[in-house]
Amino acid sequence: MEKLSRRSFLGGVLALSVAAAAAPVLALADVPVIYGDGVHDDWAGLQAMFDGRPFRVTDGAALVATEGVLNGGIFSLSKTLVIRGSHITIQRAAFNAADDFEGEAMLRVHGDGCVIAHCVINGRGAASTALRIGA
Numbered sequence: 001m002e003k004l005s006r007r008s009f010l011g012g013v014l015a016l017s018v019a020a021a022a023a024p025v026l027a028l029a030d031v032p033v034i035y036g037d038g039v040h041d042d043w044a045g046l047q048a049m050f051d052g053r054p055f056r057v058t059d060g061a062a063l064v065a066t067e068g069v070l071n072g073g074i075f076s077l078s079k080t081l082v083i084r085g086s087h088i089t090i091q092r093a094a095f096n097a098a099d100d101f102e103g104e105a106m107l108r109v110h111g112d113g114c115v116i117a118h119c120v121i122n123g124r125g126a127a128s129t130a131l132r133i134g135a
Contacts, residue, residue: 036073
């Protein structure tokens with residue numbers, strides 16, 4: 001069996017410490033973002049929020065996004081946003097189709113008890129349907 005030197009031991013501990021500290025940073029980079037600025041694509045962040053997966057809101061965004069509630073914001077969508085579940089509230093928000101929008105509808109709602117109030121949904125000619133309820 002080989003002897004472990006103090007230098008090797010400390011080097012190993014330092015490498016593990018750096019790797020452990022970097023892991024949360026790398027994981028945060030993989031979490032979809034909600035921008036709400038009307039410029040950046042918000043589809044992945046919003047879809048994650050409505051699916052109950054981790055998401056984050058960019059610093060300084062003028063919106064509230066929590067599990068099941070979206071209040072405020074101007075959102076750019078590149079794909080159809082599918083809203084599943086119940087007890088979901090979306091209010092005072094604007095949804096605009098991105099230039100590269102793919103899909104038939106801007107928003108598709110599956111579930112009971114969803115409230116969409118005081119919102120603007122603008123397909124900009126890219127989406128044939130603004131809002132589709134059910135399948």
